[in-house]
Amino acid sequence: AAHYGDVAVLAKTNDGVKKIAAALRAASIPWATEQPGLLSTPEALLALACLRRLNDVRDTLASAEIASLADCEEPESWLADRLRYLQAGGDSARWREAGEGAHPLLARIAELRGQARLLSPRAAMELVIAQCDLPGRVLCWRRSELVGRVRLANLQALVALARTYEDACLSRREPATLSGMLLWFGDQTQGQLDMLAQPAVDAVKVMTHHGAKGLEWPIVILMDLEKDIKDRLWSVGARSETALDVAAPLKGRWIRYWPWPFGAQRKVEIAEAIAQSEEGVRIRAEAIDEAKRLLYVSMTRARDFLVIALPAKTKECALMNELGAPWLLGEEGTQSLRLAKDLSIPYRRAVFDPPQALEHPAEDDGALRWFKPADCRSARLPAVVLASAAPGGSCKVVETREVGTRVKLKSAVDMAALGSAVHACVAAAITSSKARFDTADANRILQGFGVAGAIDSTALVGQIGALERWIEARWPDCRRHPEIPVEGVLPNGQVVYGRIDLLLDTQSGWVLIDHKSNPAPKDRWHHVAAEHVGQLSMYASALSHVTGRPVNEVWILLPIAAGAIRIDTRPG
Structure with a gap:
């Protein structure tokens, strides 16, 4: 027995493909189309x-x-x-x-x-x-x-x-x-x-005659053969006066374009005269030759059965007449068609009435599942994790440093927005082509993040200057890379994303610096380090794995609290 996947329906145009697909969908017949x-x-x-x-x-x-x-x-x-x-x-x-x-x-x-x-x-x-x-x-x-x-x-x-x-x-x-x-x-x-x-499912394939080239199905249904052959007399086309020259492929080629000058009118006496001209006859002959080639492609797509579908009221097919092959449609009652060299093939002609109403197959009750759902389900690990959301843990504080002067904050400050603004100011100061990052620059960034007035811009610029002096004194020959994106795969298969605030490239390895706008006093800095050690451990591990170079130092910079904490991210 034939299956849906054994059948292909070929239409002349993409619009015809859509109409056929819609009809199959209405009849609950599975279909697939490109x-x-x-x-x-x-x-x-x-x-x-x-x-x-x-x-x-x-x-x-x-x-x-x-x-x-x-x-x-x-x-x-x-x-x-x-x-x-x-x-x-x-x-x-x-x-x-x-x-x-x-x-x-x-x-x-x-x-x-x-x-x-x-x-x-x-x-x-x-x-x-x-x-x-x-x-x-x-x-x-x-x-x-x-x-x-x-x-x-x-x-x-x-x-x-x-x-x-x-x-x-x-x-x-x-x-x-x-x-x-x-x-x-x-x-x-x-x-x-x-x-x-186009999933691999048992479905009727619907496509154009042109798109079927090189494919084959047991059963092929040809549609739209009753439609007239359209030529390109009134359209754009490439013309070639000579054979192809590989060294000069465009030699002797030109674009022929006859625009339709009669607007919305479709039947114009002079247009019919033009169609009978030498140029019109030549283009018409080219269109007929193309139709022959296309029909040959379509008819040879069938392995076992070829169905030529025509409207019931169609007495003759213009395409078949133009091709000189009206005998392909056969006569009513004919059981075979005689081909060249005394060959014949089985033939049947049938007329079908469309159904008055389509019956849709009943569907089983219950949701469709490819497997039986479990009675209880454990929470899945997310496929993607943010390094900033990594849990904290115990860590060793190697050393602390005072950097600049503590900055006062106004009450009711959005710390998340302020932290983003401080990050942006530090990155802008490091990458700026100006001689010096000033308070006007800081004010523009603070205003952009909606925290203008939450912090003294002069004090913030002073802290950025203190950071630059500290870096210059401790790592004088380093290259500075702000806001470096990080992406890596954890041992359990999760993908981790993050962004290193400031990366220093020294001769002996990397120095990783992460900014935190936490205003905690110095006696609470070890809590800040423990809170963020997970995030910085991920950064350090990913960085050394990708670059093959060691991460020599990991620091948490506290520009608001005027300090820096060096931590050991190694396990144990």
Whole structure:
């Protein structure tokens, strides 16, 4: 017996492929086609909504899409809930992120958001798909094994598309960002370059006659043969007056373009006269020859059975007439077609009425699973971890140093924002082409991070100067590298990401310096060291492993507390 995968349906145009695929979908017949539309599938829309939400907490439209798609919740339900939340004074950007009515996906994305800034776009895509269990979600939408396989394949294709974006950025020497990838996805959709996945499933293959070249199926159905042969009289075409010259491939070649001058009119007397001209007849003959070659390709794709599908009311086929082969359609009641050299092949002609209503096969109750789910499940280690989130531990403080003068902070300061601003000021001072980093520079950075006035900019500039003098005195010939990104694989397979604040390259090895805006007094510095030893151990291990050079010293710089702590990150 024939299977769905034994059948191919060939159409003349991409629009015809889409119509055939839609008809097969309506009849619940599995189909596969190399067509754009990946980013418009429900599973891709859900993944992109999660990615947009991860990228921007203000993207409330993404929140609505997640609520609607993830659990197929009716708009009336989640919209009413959102209106009640806003009426009660809730933050529009934090709807369903926490509390009793939190949505599991929105809550999980909120937990992951801190990792987004250190992840590549593809890694962020993989993180969202894995941590939000999108494969499990999309499998619950339909209980059809075929549909489930296609949805999973589309999620994998989405990751592959993210990798393509990163490769494109690399070739152009441009940074790959999450926001940039989302915009690039929009361009791919508009340009119809987001190709659907084609998983290895038992499905009818739908494609164009041109696309079938070199392939073969037991059963091939040819569509659109009743349509007229279109020539390129009124279009752009390349012409060649001589044979190909390998040394000068463009020699004797030119572009012929006859624009249609009659606007929306399609039947114009003079146009018919032009079609009968010498040039028109020649181009028409070329089109017929191309149609012959294409028909030969299509008909020879069938191994066992060839079906020529025509509308029931079609009495004759213009294409067959043009090719001089109307006998291929046969007569009603004919049981064989006679070919050249007294050969004949079995033939059958049949007329079918379309069904009045299509019956959809019943689906088994319960969610589709590839394996029996466990009664209880232990928490999975995250695929990606941030070095800054590494747990602390006991460590040895080798030495401490006073660097500069302690800086006073104003009350109610956002320490996270202040820490980022201080990092930026130190990096700007080290990389600045100016003779000296001054208070105007510091004020601009503090204002940009929303902490203007939280710290005296003059005092901050003084601390940066003290840091530079300390480095110059202790490591006079070192090269300074601020904000060095780190990525490595831990022994358990987890991928760790981080950023070394300041790396000094000395003749004997590396000196690693990490800034912390902790204002702790000196008698609490050993607690600060213990809190961050895990993070710095990861940095030191990754750095020595990648470069093959030792990390001689590891320091925690406290610019607010005016000190530096040297720690030993070696185990034991």
